[in-house]
Amino acid sequence: MSPTPFWLFLRPEAKTVNDAAAEKVKVRGVLHGGVAFFAHPFVRFLVSRGTFYLLAIVAGFTMTFFIPRLMPGNPVDMMLRPAQPGLPGLAGGASPAVGRAADFARIRAALEEFFGLDKPLHQQYLVFWQRLFRGDLGPSFAFSMQPVAEIVGRALLFTLVLVVPVLLLSFYLGNYIGASAAISQRGVSSLVYYGSLFFAQMPFYWFAMILSFLLALKAGLFPFYGWHSPELLPNWSLSFLMNVAWHYALPFLALLIGSIGTWTVGMWSMMLYEMRSDYILYCQQLGFRKRTLKKYAKRNAMLPQYTGFNLVLSGLIGQTVITEVVFGWPGLGSLGYRAILSRDYPLLMGTFLVTVVVVLLGNFLMDILYGLIDPRIRTGYVERG
């Protein structure tokens, strides 16, 4: 028996719409609609996955809380060591965050207040969470004490603009290429496979440098750096947006081509596996057309690809972060890079927290979608319950 779609339980007449479901609910001894909603396997699936990701987020945030505190000495002193007047910075010269002694004292006071270092550890931890819920990530001294949350929020937008289209478009194109290549002639097939393996495994930022060399320097088609031409002021006019798109093209292409490789490799292998399976061989015997076979095999080969989303998202975020640095695209990566160069620890932590939340939310979303897509998961949860 197929399970009732869980949203039916949201409607009062739901139990009469699907008698079988109501029967099942009765058998379980759960009689009321509200409880039935939580008894539905899909809802339970959501709750368990949601709890898991919540746990992961708490673990990640706790880690960022303890890392600076496990270091010997006062964490603020550790963070500020490179910014102290008179000490050498990263590259030997004056550090970028260097200020006058008065500024330094101000920064130090603000950070100590922010971390609540005079309080005992458990209270500090509570304060840490309180501030997180308020969206307060502390001040950034590389950005003249602006709130980290504000800076990171801006950068997040730029990263998402890069990651989301790349992820979706590469998923579509990669699966298409992989499926088509797997059933074409042997030579073409393996050429596509090894080609995409190369693209999938290369560091995307290295490919970004090659694209920058070929398309920006040799062909002169695209700019090298930044997100808009320096002579323009950011506004919403069409010409400015076109300018941004022009700067967007290279980082986008670099990430897209690499990601397509990732999906193609997965799809190609799964497709070959499916094409060997019994039902396809049977259809072949019956004389089905190749196009029809491809359609059938692709449907099954797609399923593992959806689970691959989580892995690809994590990997892509990492690659994006560095590719942004190569092109000076002002996303989380460039921000983190700047935080590292100026030893701006609160900024680095803020960037990290936001990145982690994005990845975990993306994973959760994909789990939900996968639960909706794969009938085996839905029924599997019914049988177990």
Place this chain on the structure above:
Amino acid sequence: MWRRLVRDGQFLMALGVVGLIVGVGVLGPRFVRNPHAFVWLPNQPPSRQFLLGTDPFGRDVLARLVVGIRTSLLVGVYAGLIGVALGVTVGLVSGYMKGVAGETLNLLTNVVMVFPVLPVLIILAAIFERRSLVLVGTIIGVVSWPWAARCIRAQVLSLREREFVRLAKISGDRHVKIAFLEIMPYMLAYIVMVFVLMLGGAIGAEAGISMIGLGPTDAVSLGNLLFWAMVHEATRVGHWWTFLPPGLVLTLLTVFSLIMHKRMDQIFNPRLRTW
């Protein structure tokens, strides 16, 4: 099975490429110039005397590449060893132990696994002022074990129901001994595969953190070369010889270690075996 592996064309080719790169990394540094010395005019394109030209400080790019390969391999080996040790231990224990302990370890594995590797590496590496080669390898190993633990756990779950495990239990062996001396040897081929894959992954990860200036501070690595090429805007001034070779070596190394892994999997993994 090993004989079949040795006759596998794809495996041999992959082994050849990886072996060549490893050979260059191990033996090469004896035959090249000092990678830190000013040897010729800066920014010279490849010539017969300097096969890969010179960098903005007048250093020999070929020498830096060869030494970089060695550093990257070393980081990969450290990280691979630590990652495999952690992955095997956690996988074995979480698969072998039933009940709360096993489930907790499994949960830990899953939680660590959902974190994106590179950002975690970045904040861990950013704590340290000076990072030795061993430290970077350790950090990478500590972060990259979860997938190995998960694969090993899956194998242990089925292995622990076998006869010989029951026999060992009846004869009164301790659980630790059963897990590490009875079950683990069964997966040795698989563990070697995990190591190969982890080595490739760790070399890529090292390049990633080096690229934003968080790599080893006491050595030249492949990622370090790319980092300086980026800082000196090599693409804008057209010095392709400073950034093309390191990336190419990195890619070849990871691609062919992956192919090696795949062929070994096809031969050792009974479910994928086609003969």
